[in-house]
Amino acid sequence: MRLLSIALVLLFTAGVAQAECSPETVTIRDGETVLNFTVDVADTPRERSRGLMFVEDLPRQSGMLFVFDRPRAVTFWMKNTLIPLDMLFVDRTGVVRHIHHEAIPHDETQIEGGDSVFAVLEINGGLARRYSLTVGAELRHPVFSDGPAAWPC
Template identity: 45%
Template sequence: MFAQGLASLPKLARNAATIAVVAAIAMPLAACSDEGKLTLHTATGEYKFNVEVVDNDETRAQGLMFRQELAPDAGMLFDFKAERQVAFWMRNTFIPLDMIFVDAKGVVKNVHVNARPHDPTSIPSDGPVQYVLEIPGGRSVEIGLKAGDTMDHDRIGARAN
Protein backbone atom coordinates (compact mmCIF):
# COMPACT_ATOMS: atom_id res chain seq x y z
CA MET A 1 0.00 0.00 0.00
CA PHE A 2 2.81 2.43 0.91
CA ALA A 3 4.74 1.70 -2.32
CA GLN A 4 1.56 2.07 -4.38
CA GLY A 5 0.84 5.44 -2.76
CA LEU A 6 4.41 6.59 -3.44
CA ALA A 7 4.12 5.81 -7.15
CA SER A 8 1.46 8.47 -7.53
CA LEU A 9 3.65 11.20 -6.01
CA PRO A 10 6.16 13.34 -7.95
CA LYS A 11 9.73 12.04 -7.73
CA LEU A 12 10.90 14.69 -5.23
CA ALA A 13 7.97 13.96 -2.94
CA ARG A 14 8.61 10.19 -3.22
CA ASN A 15 12.24 10.74 -2.19
CA ALA A 16 11.20 12.90 0.77
CA ALA A 17 8.58 10.35 1.84
CA THR A 18 11.09 7.51 1.58
CA ILE A 19 13.63 9.44 3.66
CA ALA A 20 10.97 10.18 6.29
CA VAL A 21 10.03 6.50 6.56
CA VAL A 22 13.67 5.39 6.81
CA ALA A 23 14.33 8.04 9.48
CA ALA A 24 11.25 6.98 11.45
CA ILE A 25 12.50 3.39 11.46
CA ALA A 26 16.16 4.23 12.13
CA MET A 27 15.67 6.75 14.96
CA PRO A 28 14.38 4.25 17.53
CA LEU A 29 17.17 1.85 16.56
CA ALA A 30 19.81 4.55 17.09
CA ALA A 31 18.28 5.42 20.46
CA CYS A 32 18.69 1.79 21.54
CA SER A 33 22.42 1.68 20.77
CA ASP A 34 24.84 0.63 23.50
CA GLU A 35 26.31 4.15 23.51
CA GLY A 36 23.15 5.25 25.26
CA LYS A 37 23.89 2.99 28.24
CA LEU A 38 26.36 3.61 31.04
CA THR A 39 27.07 1.96 34.40
CA LEU A 40 28.55 3.56 37.51
CA HIS A 41 30.18 1.18 39.99
CA THR A 42 30.15 2.32 43.62
CA ALA A 43 30.61 0.64 47.00
CA THR A 44 26.80 0.42 47.23
CA GLY A 45 26.27 -1.28 43.84
CA GLU A 46 26.00 -0.82 40.10
CA TYR A 47 23.81 1.98 38.75
CA LYS A 48 22.71 2.11 35.13
CA PHE A 49 22.00 5.36 33.30
CA ASN A 50 20.58 6.21 29.90
CA VAL A 51 22.84 8.87 28.45
CA GLU A 52 23.12 11.17 25.50
CA VAL A 53 26.70 11.29 24.24
CA VAL A 54 28.08 14.64 23.08
CA ASP A 55 31.51 14.69 21.50
CA ASN A 56 31.98 17.76 19.35
CA ASP A 57 32.34 21.45 20.15
CA GLU A 58 28.78 22.34 19.14
CA THR A 59 27.00 19.61 21.12
CA ARG A 60 29.29 20.01 24.13
CA ALA A 61 28.60 23.76 24.16
CA GLN A 62 24.83 23.13 24.21
CA GLY A 63 24.96 20.37 26.83
CA LEU A 64 21.88 20.31 29.04
CA MET A 65 21.17 24.03 28.71
CA PHE A 66 17.49 24.98 28.61
CA ARG A 67 16.31 21.50 29.68
CA GLN A 68 13.55 21.61 32.26
CA GLU A 69 13.88 18.08 33.64
CA LEU A 70 16.11 15.04 33.73
CA ALA A 71 14.97 11.55 34.80
CA PRO A 72 16.79 10.01 37.80
CA ASP A 73 18.43 7.41 35.54
CA ALA A 74 19.32 9.82 32.73
CA GLY A 75 22.35 11.92 31.98
CA MET A 76 24.67 13.40 29.41
CA LEU A 77 28.16 12.05 28.74
CA PHE A 78 30.68 14.56 27.40
CA ASP A 79 33.55 12.88 25.54
CA PHE A 80 36.57 15.13 24.93
CA LYS A 81 38.31 12.28 23.03
CA ALA A 82 41.55 12.79 24.97
CA GLU A 83 42.43 13.64 28.55
CA ARG A 84 42.66 17.32 29.38
CA GLN A 85 41.75 19.82 32.05
CA VAL A 86 38.10 20.87 31.63
CA ALA A 87 35.69 23.24 33.35
CA PHE A 88 31.92 23.60 33.18
CA TRP A 89 29.39 26.22 34.18
CA MET A 90 25.63 26.30 34.64
CA ARG A 91 24.67 29.34 32.60
CA ASN A 92 21.27 28.76 30.93
CA THR A 93 20.90 25.45 32.78
CA PHE A 94 17.57 25.20 34.59
CA ILE A 95 18.08 22.06 36.68
CA PRO A 96 20.68 21.24 39.36
CA LEU A 97 23.27 18.76 38.14
CA ASP A 98 26.00 16.54 39.53
CA MET A 99 29.15 16.66 37.40
CA ILE A 100 31.28 13.54 37.44
CA PHE A 101 34.80 13.95 36.05
CA VAL A 102 36.23 10.68 34.69
CA ASP A 103 39.61 9.76 33.20
CA ALA A 104 40.18 7.79 29.97
CA LYS A 105 40.21 4.47 31.88
CA GLY A 106 36.81 5.12 33.47
CA VAL A 107 38.04 6.12 36.94
CA VAL A 108 36.09 8.90 38.66
CA LYS A 109 38.54 11.69 39.50
CA ASN A 110 36.16 14.11 41.22
CA VAL A 111 32.46 14.80 41.69
CA HIS A 112 30.79 18.19 41.94
CA VAL A 113 27.41 17.75 43.64
CA ASN A 114 24.38 19.95 42.98
CA ALA A 115 25.76 22.56 40.63
CA ARG A 116 23.40 25.53 40.92
CA PRO A 117 21.20 26.46 37.95
CA HIS A 118 22.23 29.64 36.10
CA ASP A 119 25.51 29.95 38.04
CA PRO A 120 28.32 31.19 35.76
CA THR A 121 31.02 30.08 38.24
CA SER A 122 33.56 27.73 36.68
CA ILE A 123 33.47 24.10 37.89
CA PRO A 124 36.82 22.49 37.01
CA SER A 125 38.07 18.94 36.94
CA ASP A 126 40.75 18.11 39.54
CA GLY A 127 43.14 17.20 36.72
CA PRO A 128 43.03 15.83 33.20
CA VAL A 129 39.86 13.88 32.32
CA GLN A 130 38.37 12.59 29.09
CA TYR A 131 34.73 12.34 30.17
CA VAL A 132 32.26 14.35 32.19
CA LEU A 133 28.95 12.78 33.14
CA GLU A 134 26.11 15.08 34.14
CA ILE A 135 23.27 13.49 36.11
CA PRO A 136 20.43 14.95 38.19
CA GLY A 137 21.60 17.01 41.16
CA GLY A 138 22.11 14.95 44.32
CA ARG A 139 21.95 11.61 42.49
CA SER A 140 25.67 10.90 43.01
CA VAL A 141 25.16 11.19 46.80
CA GLU A 142 22.13 8.85 46.61
CA ILE A 143 24.23 6.14 44.95
CA GLY A 144 27.33 6.75 47.09
CA LEU A 145 29.57 7.80 44.18
CA LYS A 146 33.08 8.93 45.14
CA ALA A 147 36.44 9.61 43.53
CA GLY A 148 38.06 6.26 42.72
CA ASP A 149 34.77 4.61 41.71
CA THR A 150 34.45 3.54 38.08
CA MET A 151 32.28 4.06 35.02
CA ASP A 152 31.65 1.59 32.19
CA HIS A 153 30.65 2.79 28.75
CA ASP A 154 31.33 1.55 25.20
CA ARG A 155 33.73 4.44 24.59
CA ILE A 156 35.97 3.47 27.49
CA GLY A 157 38.70 0.99 26.56
CA ALA A 158 40.00 -1.01 29.49
CA ARG A 159 38.42 -0.04 32.79
CA ALA A 160 40.91 0.37 35.63
CA ASN A 161 40.24 -1.77 38.69
Protein backbone atom coordinates (compact mmCIF):
# COMPACT_ATOMS: atom_id res chain seq x y z
CA MET A 1 0.00 0.00 0.00
CA ARG A 2 2.84 2.36 0.88
CA LEU A 3 4.47 1.79 -2.54
CA LEU A 4 1.17 2.51 -4.27
CA SER A 5 0.87 5.79 -2.34
CA ILE A 6 4.41 6.80 -3.30
CA ALA A 7 3.76 5.89 -6.94
CA LEU A 8 0.58 7.98 -6.99
CA VAL A 9 2.39 10.96 -5.45
CA LEU A 10 5.18 10.68 -8.04
CA LEU A 11 2.68 10.38 -10.88
CA PHE A 12 0.72 13.41 -9.64
CA THR A 13 3.91 15.45 -9.16
CA ALA A 14 5.11 14.61 -12.69
CA GLY A 15 1.73 15.68 -14.08
CA VAL A 16 1.84 18.98 -12.20
CA ALA A 17 5.40 19.69 -13.40
CA GLN A 18 4.39 18.91 -16.96
CA ALA A 19 1.28 21.11 -16.74
CA GLU A 20 3.41 24.02 -15.55
CA CYS A 21 5.41 23.92 -18.81
CA SER A 22 2.93 24.13 -21.65
CA PRO A 23 2.85 25.98 -24.99
CA GLU A 24 0.09 28.25 -23.63
CA THR A 25 2.04 29.43 -20.56
CA VAL A 26 5.25 31.37 -20.00
CA THR A 27 6.55 31.28 -16.46
CA ILE A 28 8.96 34.03 -15.40
CA ARG A 29 11.33 33.67 -12.47
CA ASP A 30 13.13 36.76 -11.19
CA GLY A 31 14.62 36.25 -7.75
CA GLU A 32 11.77 35.09 -5.55
CA THR A 33 9.12 36.36 -7.95
CA VAL A 34 7.45 33.68 -10.10
CA LEU A 35 4.72 34.72 -12.56
CA ASN A 36 2.63 32.90 -15.14
CA PHE A 37 1.37 34.49 -18.34
CA THR A 38 -1.06 32.86 -20.73
CA VAL A 39 0.40 33.44 -24.19
CA ASP A 40 -0.28 33.12 -27.85
CA VAL A 41 2.87 32.01 -29.68
CA ALA A 42 3.87 33.84 -32.86
CA ASP A 43 6.45 31.63 -34.54
CA THR A 44 5.84 32.20 -38.25
CA PRO A 45 6.73 35.34 -40.20
CA ARG A 46 3.04 36.10 -40.75
CA GLU A 47 2.15 35.70 -37.04
CA ARG A 48 5.15 37.76 -35.96
CA SER A 49 4.33 40.59 -38.36
CA ARG A 50 0.74 40.77 -37.08
CA GLY A 51 1.62 40.41 -33.40
CA LEU A 52 -0.77 42.26 -31.13
CA MET A 53 -1.88 44.76 -33.77
CA PHE A 54 -5.52 45.80 -33.44
CA VAL A 55 -5.90 44.13 -30.01
CA GLU A 56 -8.06 46.47 -27.92
CA ASP A 57 -7.68 44.74 -24.56
CA LEU A 58 -5.13 42.27 -23.23
CA PRO A 59 -6.01 40.43 -20.01
CA ARG A 60 -3.55 41.27 -17.23
CA GLN A 61 -1.73 37.92 -17.08
CA SER A 62 -1.68 37.40 -20.85
CA GLY A 63 0.74 38.19 -23.62
CA MET A 64 2.33 37.11 -26.85
CA LEU A 65 5.57 35.17 -27.23
CA PHE A 66 7.37 35.89 -30.50
CA VAL A 67 9.78 33.07 -31.36
CA PHE A 68 12.45 33.20 -34.07
CA ASP A 69 14.11 30.29 -35.92
CA ARG A 70 17.51 31.31 -34.56
CA PRO A 71 18.90 34.12 -32.39
CA ARG A 72 19.17 37.37 -34.36
CA ALA A 73 19.04 41.14 -34.18
CA VAL A 74 15.41 42.25 -33.95
CA THR A 75 13.49 45.50 -33.97
CA PHE A 76 9.84 46.02 -33.16
CA TRP A 77 7.44 48.91 -33.62
CA MET A 78 3.94 49.74 -32.46
CA LYS A 79 2.24 50.48 -35.78
CA ASN A 80 -1.47 49.60 -35.49
CA THR A 81 -0.97 48.51 -31.87
CA LEU A 82 -3.68 50.00 -29.69
CA ILE A 83 -2.36 49.29 -26.17
CA PRO A 84 0.95 50.09 -24.41
CA LEU A 85 3.25 47.08 -24.10
CA ASP A 86 6.34 45.98 -22.23
CA MET A 87 8.74 43.94 -24.38
CA LEU A 88 11.09 41.42 -22.82
CA PHE A 89 13.86 40.44 -25.24
CA VAL A 90 15.10 36.95 -24.46
CA ASP A 91 18.13 34.90 -25.53
CA ARG A 92 18.20 31.22 -26.59
CA THR A 93 18.53 30.03 -22.98
CA GLY A 94 15.39 31.90 -21.86
CA VAL A 95 17.22 34.73 -20.07
CA VAL A 96 15.89 38.28 -20.42
CA ARG A 97 18.63 40.46 -21.95
CA HIS A 98 16.72 43.71 -22.48
CA ILE A 99 13.39 45.21 -21.41
CA HIS A 100 11.60 47.99 -23.25
CA HIS A 101 9.04 49.52 -20.92
CA GLU A 102 5.68 50.91 -22.01
CA ALA A 103 5.99 51.06 -25.77
CA ILE A 104 3.66 53.78 -27.04
CA PRO A 105 0.60 52.75 -29.12
CA HIS A 106 0.85 53.61 -32.85
CA ASP A 107 4.49 54.76 -32.52
CA GLU A 108 6.51 53.70 -35.55
CA THR A 109 9.87 54.35 -33.89
CA GLN A 110 12.07 51.25 -34.11
CA ILE A 111 12.54 49.46 -30.76
CA GLU A 112 15.82 47.56 -30.79
CA GLY A 113 16.07 44.39 -28.77
CA GLY A 114 19.70 43.45 -29.24
CA ASP A 115 21.77 41.17 -31.44
CA SER A 116 21.03 37.67 -30.12
CA VAL A 117 17.28 37.67 -29.54
CA PHE A 118 15.54 34.31 -29.79
CA ALA A 119 12.17 35.32 -28.35
CA VAL A 120 10.25 38.41 -27.26
CA LEU A 121 7.52 38.37 -24.64
CA GLU A 122 5.01 41.22 -24.95
CA ILE A 123 2.86 41.94 -21.91
CA ASN A 124 0.71 44.87 -20.83
CA GLY A 125 2.66 48.10 -20.45
CA GLY A 126 3.77 48.76 -16.89
CA LEU A 127 3.68 45.14 -15.67
CA ALA A 128 7.45 44.64 -15.89
CA ARG A 129 7.97 47.49 -13.44
CA ARG A 130 4.98 46.55 -11.30
CA TYR A 131 6.39 43.04 -10.84
CA SER A 132 10.01 44.34 -10.61
CA LEU A 133 11.13 42.24 -13.58
CA THR A 134 14.76 42.84 -14.49
CA VAL A 135 17.39 41.85 -17.02
CA GLY A 136 18.51 38.37 -16.00
CA ALA A 137 15.00 37.06 -15.27
CA GLU A 138 14.43 33.55 -16.63
CA LEU A 139 11.56 32.35 -18.80
CA ARG A 140 10.27 28.80 -18.78
CA HIS A 141 8.49 27.58 -21.91
CA PRO A 142 8.86 24.60 -24.27
CA VAL A 143 10.56 26.76 -26.96
CA PHE A 144 13.65 26.95 -24.77
CA SER A 145 13.85 23.16 -24.33
CA ASP A 146 15.83 22.46 -27.53
CA GLY A 147 18.96 24.09 -26.14
CA PRO A 148 20.74 24.76 -22.88
CA ALA A 149 17.78 26.34 -21.07
CA ALA A 150 18.43 28.43 -17.95
CA TRP A 151 15.17 27.05 -16.51
CA PRO A 152 14.28 23.85 -18.38
CA CYS A 153 10.85 22.27 -18.63
